[in-house]
Amino acid sequence: DIVMTQTPLSLSVTPGQPASISCKSSESLLNSGGKTYFYWYLQRPGQSPQLLIYEISSRFSGVPDRFSGSGSGTDFTLKISRVEADDVGVYYCMQGKQLPTFGQGTKVEIK
Amino acid sequence: EVQLVESGGGLVQPGGSLRLSCAASGFTFSSKWMSWARQAPGKGLEWVANIKQDGSEGNYVDSVKGRFTISRDNAKNSLYLQMNSLRAADTAVYYCARGWGIDIWGQGTMVTVSS
Numbered sequence: 001d002i003v004m005t006q007t008p009l010s011l012s013v014t015p016g017q018p019a020s021i022s023c024k025s026s027e028s029l030l031n032s033g034g035k036t037y038f039y040w041y042l043q044r045p046g047q048s049p050q051l052l053i054y055e056i057s058s059r060f061s062g063v064p065d066r067f068s069g070s071g072s073g074t075d076f077t078l079k080i081s082r083v084e085a086d087d088v089g090v091y092y093c094m095q096g097k098q099l100p101t102f103g104q105g106t107k108v109e110i111k
Numbered sequence: 112e113v114q115l116v117e118s119g120g121g122l123v124q125p126g127g128s129l130r131l132s133c134a135a136s137g138f139t140f141s142s143k144w145m146s147w148a149r150q151a152p153g154k155g156l157e158w159v160a161n162i163k164q165d166g167s168e169g170n171y172v173d174s175v176k177g178r179f180t181i182s183r184d185n186a187k188n189s190l191y192l193q194m195n196s197l198r199a200a201d202t203a204v205y206y207c208a209r210g211w212g213i214d215i216w217g218q219g220t221m222v223t224v225s226s
Contacts, residue, residue, distance in 0.1 A: 037212050041156075048206060048216040049156060060214065092156055096212035099170055100146070100158040 002026050002095050006103035013083040014111045021078045021106045023093035028073045030097075037096030040069055040078045043105075044089040052091075053078065085110055113137035113215050115207045120220030127197050127224070133190040133207030133217060141165075141185040144211040147192045149203035150219075157203075160192065161211055174200070197224045 003026040013019045029036045040053040051060040053069035056076060066081040080087055088110055093103040119131040131147070146161040160181040162169045169181045180193040190207055202224050207217040 039212055041213075043156075048218055049213075050216065051214045054212060054214065090155075094156075094158075094213070099172070100148075100161075100211070100213070102156045102158065105155045 002029070002098055002101050004093055004095055004101050004103040006091075006093055006106050008106060009104060010107045010109070012109050012111050013080075015084060016082050019080045019083050019087075019108065021091050021093075021108075023071075023076045023078070023103050025074045025076075025095055029095050030073060036072065038069075038071070038076055039094045039096065040067075041092045041094065042087070042089050043092065044086075047089075049092065083108070083110070113209070115209065115215060115217035117205065117207045117217045117220040120205065120222045122223045122225065123197055124226050125198060125224055128193070128195045129197065129222060131192040131194065131205055131207075131220060131222070135188045135190065135207075135209070138209070140183075140188040143209055145181075145183060145190045146208040146210065146213055147181060147190075148206045148208055148213070148216075149201075149222075150206070151200075151203040154203075159205070162190070194222070197222075199224050 005024045007022045029038050038056050041049040043049040052063050057069040068079050070077050090105040090107050092105050114136045116134045123129050147159040149159050160171045162181045166183050178196045182191045204219040206219045209215040
């Protein structure tokens with residue numbers, strides 16, 4: 001199984017400031033077809049998860065452009081350019097190269 | 112609007128069985144891999160199982176292999192998860208989800224395994 005490791009596990013951010021979450025996979029997520037099936041999700045308190053970013057850097061429908069994804073191979077990053085109160089929740093990374101596995105989650109709160 | 116609505120959760124004794132259902136709407140169900148994922152109370156997300164578009168292939172996380180069976184009925188736009196030999200460790204909110212790389216999640220249904 002591919003193990004996904006997120007850092008940090010919690011983050012306290014001042015509104016308007018940037019935030020960054022890292023996710024590392026135990027092996028490269030680049031497949032033989034040249035695609036990387038790597039995703040970021042946000043689970044707001046009391047809600048289901050929602051997709052933010054797919055295939056490393058593509059924003060899902062309706063996701064604000066203050067969210068951006070980057071990385072390659074085994075190292076990936078989610079950046080929020082200016083954190084808003086609505087961004088509070090737990091962020092998860094997930095790989096889909098093999099049977100899906102999630103990171104442990106990063107809890108983001110507002111200072 | 113794309114929608115996934117789970118049902119069938121509840122309280123069951125250890126060793127018991129439960130069948131979850133998911134009603135899909137707003138997209139061509141038969142063209143998508145479908146998945147089940149779960150979240151134990153206060154814990155993170157765990158992928159549980161997925162099934163190919165035509166139902167010919169299913170995959171499972173090791174902890175449920177031999178106990179859970181995923182299936183689908185494309186004529187009814189429905190996804191199912193038959194859960195047998197349930198354990199306390201299976202207690203979780205179970206989410207129906209679209210895709211292998213999940214893009215849409217249902218609201219979840221709670222399964223509690225306890226005596």
